[in-house]
Amino acid sequence: MRKITLNRPKESFNKNYSYEILIGDHTLTELNNGEEKTVEIPTESENQTLKAKIQWCGSEEIELQNIKENEKIIVIGNKFLNRKMPLIGAMLTIIALMILNLKIVSKNIGIGFFIIFLIVIFGTITVWRNKWLNIKTE
Template sequence: MKKIKLYRPIENFNKNCSYEILVNGKKMTDLKNGEEKVIGISNELGKLNLRAKIQWCGSEKLLISESNNIEVIKVTGNKFLNRQMPFAGGLFPLTGIVIFSGNSELFKNIGIGILILLLLGLIGTLTIWKSRWLKVIRE
């Protein structure tokens, strides 16, 4: 039986959410803020892919070696996406000010361009890059 030691450092973001730990797509355990667990996985499963998940987002897959050594894996959130990304919502009112301030067509076009870039960035972050909200790192 393969043993894996998982730990999650104490984080200020996502502190009320637990991360689901999936091995080959099957839920093994939940990992709360500041928690450390050792899980056992059957060797009969072959190649093991470990992944962390939170709501619809998650991490990229991490290939687990087939040796019987205990692996230590750190599961943490992506600091940029979890800390700075919510502030992008604060830019929406600013684009409204640029769009609707004055009669200049130039300011309106600049504001609309910024708004479109913001929307594309948010949609891309929530769909295309959804597997980068969490990090699974071998220690």
């Protein structure tokens, strides 16, 4: 069995959630905020992938074959999606004012912003859901 070190630096976001570390579909361990663990990779899992997950979102996968003995793997949240993306929700108020035709800008522009807003939110929670966490070797 190979040993690897998993590291999750302290983060101000997602600090109350642990990151689940998966080999294939099976949970290997969980990492809390600011935690570092050394784990053993079972020999039967050599051809699988390593992935981090939080709720329904996660990271891209790393092939276990490409990870060397005693290599350090860092799992960190995507700063843009975890810090900045919730602020886009504040735009909903501005969009509502435009749609309600309060003479700030035309109603058509407000509807256009609302459609773009929905596309961005839908893409973030479906298409780009494996971008919420970054996993990299060091």
